[in-house]
Amino acid sequence: MIGLVLTGTMIALALVSLVWTPHSPTEIVIAERLKLPSASHWFGTDQFGRDILSMIMAGAQTSIVVGMIAVSLGAAVGISLGLWAAARRGWVEDMIMRLSDLNMAFPVILIAILLTAGWGPGITNAILALGIYNISIFARQVRGAGIAMWEREFVLAARAAGKGNLAITVEHILPNIISIIVVQATISFAIAILAEAALSYLGVGSQPPDASWGRMLSESQDYIFLTPIIAVWPGLAIVLSVLGLNLIGDGLRDLVDPRMARRR
């Protein structure tokens, strides 16, 4: 429940920021720089006099868009590969698993470093890095669950009825493992928000003038001796969003696998 509220708030902030923010998230007002929270600026202002609340609202958009595209990309490729491996087994499965080993040799930051060194920093490279990183995570999960499903009797029945691998995969395997995929997608989304913030903090993620929680933190770090509070807000936004998604993920997992819930 708390998870739904937190995630709902984050989505609502992002949606509202599309049409309205208290101030412009990009407007520089030097006279208003590093102001503490007040009635006109609820969260205060940053070193350029920009309104921090407005920047956080606009930053929610970046987090959600990056997370959604990256997880969809990783899920689309990973699920297809996982389903293929489970259906064909043999050399196809071997090949996909070796590719996945290779994928796992590169944590998301290393992929982002490679892409940035070759093509320069940018949000597209951050999304790509996160997407590629997610491929093997989905492929492994789906393969494992898929193989277990292929051994069930209703699949044998479908096969006896003359259905091919593709038809069985689409009609029987996928619908039966979709809950596992949804749980993984929620967790991956949370990880993506953390990773996007880290990449932007390091300067290899989103670039100005796009608002980003990670970059807000890296920019605020130079001013923590003057106004420490400006480094608190973006971090809180990240924590609450990730916490919300993780709680939803845990809740969904308990629904999918009640044995897990009992174990808690």
Next chain:
Amino acid sequence: MSIFLARRFLTFLITLSGASVIIFLLLEVLPGDPALTMLGVDAPDSAVVAIRLELGLDRPAAVRYAAWIAGLFHGEMGLSYVYKVPVTELIGQRLQVTLPLAIGSMALATLAALSLGIFAATNHNRIGDYGVMGFSQLGLAIPDFWFGILLIILFAVILHWLPSGGFAGWDDGIWRGARSLLLPVFTLSLSLTAVMTRVTRSAVLEVAREDFVRTARAKGLSRRAALWRHVLRNALVPVLTIGGVLVATVLTGTLVIENVFSLPGVGKLIFDAISNRDLMVVKNVVLLFAAIVVVVNFMVDILYAMVDPRIRIQT
């Protein structure tokens, strides 16, 4: 076991070579001319020609790749284009910061997670358990670089107890160096502790329900004795495995944390190398990190198969 080992070793070699090919392709082939990547597209032709000759970039890609790998077998990684010193020397210097940071955080996290996990499991569904699980949930959601900034605000800005960043070096005694790594180690261990605590807790709970534990208790063993003699020994297997997986997290964590605390480690080196377009450094550091991840995964697989024979049969 030997067939399993041989197969797993072959996979290990394939993964490692595959990783080197990918790194080379992404840095030196796909983006186009590496000389232009390093100097920028506006660079004068004479400079481009000069750097091509200097770094041997005029040779075909396959030859350059072979030369890179052959060099690695001799312990050579080439010269840094910016610092004009061997990359191995640069990495060696920087590891004096990165290794203690990584090992320190892993050690602290293991110690904290084992204590917290066992405490939570032995207080299952009581207030202590809820407290530990709440901490672990929060630890997973807090970005480590933000936690680092908060620690700087508390211990450097407000209390003035510890430096806000930088590294004092090991030359003036271990304490001075260790003091500059205190906050970074603490920062990096937060998320590791959170993950390992959860795994320890559920592993202890799982094993405590097994029949052999009940038998041991029925034979008159006290709760405490059963926990130490039977439960913990078996619960350590999943903890060990997740510890292996977390090595990748620690490594990439050092990349971030060194930037938070301005520590002159490998993480700082690679991000400086990206800004300076020092491809030679980027290429070798990324390979080093990927290799460590692959080696650790390999070792965890082998250890796991030694502990649990079913794994050997399945693969």
